[in-house]
Amino acid sequence: MGWPEQVHRSLCAAGVRIVGYVPDAGHKRLIELxxxxxxxxxxxxxxxxxxIGLAAGACLGRQNSVLxxxxxxxxxxxxxxxxxxxxRFPLVMIITMRGEQGEFNPWQVPMGRATPRVLETMGVAxxxxxxxxxxxPLVAAAYKGGQATAVLISQSVIGIKSFQExxxx
Amino acid sequence: xxxxxxxxxxxxxxxxxSTAWDITAAGDSPLSFPTWGAMGQAAMMGLGLALAQPRRRxxxxxxxxxxxxxxxxxxxxxxxxxxxLSVVVIDNERYGETGMQTTHTAHDVDxxxxxxxxxxxxxxxxxxxxxxxxxxxxxxxxxxxLFAQIKVKAERLPLVLPPHDxxxxxxxxxxxxxxxxxxxxx
Numbered sequence: 634m635g636w637p638e639q640v641h642r643s644l645c646a647a648g649v650r651i652v653g654y655v656p657d658a659g660h661k662r663l664i665e666l667x668x669x670x671x672x673x674x675x676x677x678x679x680x681x682x683x684x685i686g687l688a689a690g691a692c693l694g695r696q697n698s699v700l701x702x703x704x705x706x707x708x709x710x711x712x713x714x715x716x717x718x719x720x721r722f723p724l725v726m727i728i729t730m731r732g733e734q735g736e737f738n739p740w741q742v743p744m745g746r747a748t749p750r751v752l753e754t755m756g757v758a759x760x761x762x763x764x765x766x767x768x769x770p771l772v773a774a775a776y777k778g779g780q781a782t783a784v785l786i787s788q789s790v791i792g793i794k795s796f797q798e799x800x801x802x
Numbered sequence: 803x804x805x806x807x808x809x810x811x812x813x814x815x816x817x818x819x820s821t822a823w824d825i826t827a828a829g830d831s832p833l834s835f836p837t838w839g840a841m842g843q844a845a846m847m848g849l850g851l852a853l854a855q856p857r858r859r860x861x862x863x864x865x866x867x868x869x870x871x872x873x874x875x876x877x878x879x880x881x882x883x884x885x886x887l888s889v890v891v892i893d894n895e896r897y898g899e900t901g902m903q904t905t906h907t908a909h910d911v912d913x914x915x916x917x918x919x920x921x922x923x924x925x926x927x928x929x930x931x932x933x934x935x936x937x938x939x940x941x942x943x944x945x946x947x948l949f950a951q952i953k954v955k956a957e958r959l960p961l962v963l964p965p966h967d968x969x970x971x972x973x974x975x976x977x978x979x980x981x982x983x984x985x986x987x988x
Contacts, residue, residue: 651853674853676882679874686843686875690815690850693835693975698850716840720968 636762636790637662639769640727641670647776649699650674651691653684657703658799659729659791664701681706685713685724692722697776700726704748704785705741714755717781724757724781727772733788749785758782765790803828804934805863805890805941811982812942813851817844817864819899820959821892825863827962832978835971836964842872845889849879852887855979859886861941866893866907866951873916879947880921888941888948889917894956902956917949925949 634642640663644652652667652675654660668675678684684700691698707728717724731738732745749759758780762768768786775782806814806828814834816825822836837844848862869891879887895908907913918925928937928950937950965971 651850674882676849676853676878679877682842683846683872683875683878686840686846686872687850687853689840689843690847690852691854692850693815693847693972693979694813694851694854695976695979696850696854713840713843716837716843716968719839720972722972 635662636765636768636786637666640772641666643769643773643776644699645670645672647697647773649697649776651676651687651696651698652701653678653687653698654701655679655681655684655703655706657701657706657729659703659786660701660727663727667701681709682713684726685710685717688724689716689720689722698725699772700724702726702728704728704730704732705744707748707751707783708744711751711755714752714757714781718756722781723776723779725772725775726757726783727768727786728783729786729791730788735788745788752783756781759785761785761787762790763787804931805861805938807938810942811858813855813858813860813979815844815847815851815860815862815864817841817862817868819865819868820894821863821865821868822964823961824892824959826964827960830964832974833982834964835975838966838968841868842875844868845872845875845879848887848889849875849882849884852884853882856884856886859942860884860888862887862889864889864891865898866891866895866913867897867905869913870906870911876917876920876922876949880917883921883923884947885945887946888950889922890937890941890949891951892954893951894954896956898956907951912951914949914951917951922947922949926951928952 688698731741816836844864852860
């Protein structure tokens with residue numbers, strides 16, 4: 634079982650019913666699994682920021698949710714993470730990293746580099762998975778922690794090394 | 803606030819500023835969530851709530867400035883087509899909290915048309931008081947998602963402030979929902 638299948642299992646075990654996402658290549662398989670899962674509602678977002686409102690509303694409605702995004706989307710979250718902090722919404726985000734070693738697109742580098750600090754600055758606990766086996770346990774732990782948590786999946790785990798490779802995913 | 807008369811089991815999210823004061827003036831309730839920030843997110847919070855509680859009617863009441871900051875949400879909601887969600891924009895064509903500067907709707911941007919184009923089943927502009935009663939019925943009964951843009955005068959109405967402790971607002975909402983659900987389960 635690959636990490637997407639393991640994470641999907643962890644999400645099911647945590648009772649996650651609402652999945653907000655802006656698609657990215659690294660999350661392709663997990664998005665497919667969530668979309669195919671009849672117990673889950675996968676909500677495609679026009680911007681990652683919408684996922685925060687979605688998760689907050691789900692929490693008010695007593696439902697667990699997850700947000701799937703790429704590190705480039707983290708910059709779109711900043712102001713609304715203020716609400717997450719003030720209201721103590723137990724947000725869980727799974728973030729595929731770009732701009733790290735092996736990155737082919739220099740425009741990904743600034744936000745990739747800034748992602749952990751931006752999240753920490755806005756009061757989100759940051760957990761790093763540098764190996765495929767670490768991802769699902771970190772996600773499971775995030776649902777027990779009771780605080781807003783981002784699980785960052787290192788680019789080396791995703792393994793996309795070129796634009797061509799990304800397009801044939 | 804005519805819209806909230808006889809609100810029964812309606813779940814309400816209000817965008818920041820005068821819409822948050824307005825729903826409070828109509829009678830604060832644990833099942834109202836007034837926001838004091840997160841501008842642009844009111845409609846998405848309504849979506850999350852509507853998807854989490856499909857058997858409840860959900861109403862988002864917000865201002866034109868707040869809706870404009872999260873315009874993409876109308877597309878996201880349109881794709882999901884939640885039958886139990888209504889989004890109502892109280893459009894005074896102003897940024898009320900920052901000095902009454904005009905918003906895009908003062909310059910003919912038509913939010914109801916945007917909502918319709920995004921897939922809202924019902925989308926209308928309301929300009930007369932006698933249209934509010936029928937709108938209220940739609941909010942409670944009609945299969946949505948529903949969008950309404952209520953054109954109002956830009957004026958300063960008396961301020962009634964809701965609680966601003968976000969944790970209190972969240973917990974009272976969640977507890978009230980649980981209390982509502984339990985009797986059904988008995």
